[in-house]
Amino acid sequence: MTAALRTGRLLLRPVRSADLPAVTRLWTDPEVRRHLGGPVIDSVVRIxxxxxVGAPGFHAVVRAADGVLLGLVTVETAGRGGETEVSYQFLPEHWGSGYAREAVAAAVARALETAPSVVAVTQEANTRSRRLLEAVGLTHADSFEEWDARQVLYRRRAPGAL
Known part of the structure; x- marks a missing residue:
């Protein structure tokens, strides 16, 4: 997914320099990073x-009405057999409004236009993320231990894909 994508309330577009303060907050917020290995350290943030900015696969999710950055959705080829992987992070003040579900559903649908399947991985303990993935049509495909925590792999295949 490289081109901008609009939904009913959102715009998913490439990350811009002006987005960096909010994106940095995503990487360093303990609540956002609770199931993602914890806050990112300063030297990694700078890298x-x-x-x-402008990197393929990384999309700022902004509210179409006012341009406020709500989160990030990333769609890229994963090391897991070269499948397309979707991941996401949203600022806590925007949780519970359906924005993540709307953005992830749109990103998955766009990715499945060209990819045979889409995967997502979340910690087993992250029940909110698991519900979101199931709500957008991904199903449990595997469970495993990684980064000292139980992980769950979800997958959705494109219509007609094996």
Whole structure:
């Protein structure tokens, strides 16, 4: 997914320099990072800041009405057999409004236009993320231990894919 994508309330577009303060907050917020290995350290934040602006696969999710950055959705080829993987992070003040579900559903649908399947991984303990993935049509495919925590792999295949 490289081109901008609009939904009823949102715009998913490439990350811009002006987005970096909110994106940095995503990487360093303990609540956002609770199931993602914890806050990112400063030196890694600086490296990521240089690499994310305009990078393919990284999409700022902004509210179409006012341009407020709500979160990030990433769609990229994963190491897991070369499948397309979707991941996401949203600022806590925007949780519970359906924005993540709307954005992830749109990103998955767009990815499945060209990819045979889409996967997502979340910690088993992250019940909110698991519900979101199931709500957008991904199903449990595997469970495993990684990064000292139980992980769950979800997958959705494109219509007609094996």
């Amino acid at each position: 990521r800041q240089r690499r994310i």
